[in-house]
Amino acid sequence: MNLVSPMIVGILYCLLMSLIREPHRRRFNAVMVGGAGAAYLSGGGFGPWELPFVALMAYVAYRGLESWTFIGFGWLLHTAWDMAHHLKGNPILPFYHDSSLACAICDPVIALWCFRGGPSLIALVRRRFRPGRTTDHAHHHISAPS
Template sequence: MIEVLAPILIGLLYVLLNSFVREPHRRKFNAVMVGGAGAAYLSGGALGPWELVFCAVMVYVAFRGLDSWTFIGIGWLLHTGWDIVHHLKGQPILPFAHSSSFGCAICDPVIAIWCFTGGRSVWAWRRVGAPPAGVPGVT
């Protein structure tokens, strides 16, 4: 249970912490993060030259993500697939943690969903339903 719950909480924490970063820096920061995620498995080399191909694809997606939350979300979903392949192949993202790729495959879609919604600050979502400040009779 903890192997599923912890990655979800990590994904939510990632979203929460990113909410402190103002736009347009938030989108650019996340584009860089997804680009870096594309290189996460390079040192293991479990899939040979395909590791380089995946890294190149992620660089392109990250570049497009500089102007598009959709591309950043796509990047996190691509990384999810790469996590699954590595988990099944037995080459975890963290060599000392056997189920780390499995956890990453759960965490990444949480971040992707947030990206597909526009990567908005959770603080802004909280204020969406709130009445405007200074309205008489509203506490």
């Protein structure tokens, strides 16, 4: 499996989410992580244990409505659930054997972004490369006292 592609998917997710203004971005991501908690319900790889996980993720998502930290924590919980399903051989996409492993690689990328407060990556790039900005400090002069 290509390990880079899932990381790119995570970055693309964060870029797309950057199109949503705050505070809607945080709330939308709380809903997304809550939905991710139910992703394995139809496969039922862990039988009735799938239900407490969904309940836990619903609680984390609820707390995430007001906290990027909880959303990040939710993505890390989902990473652990992805790995458990991958090791059990019960992938999130039954037609793609390594789909849970790919999800387990993608989710921490999203979690890191959430732990940083879900900043707009688009705004960060714009600030970094805005016209007139220079990283060359040679043109700054300090006048010697007279």
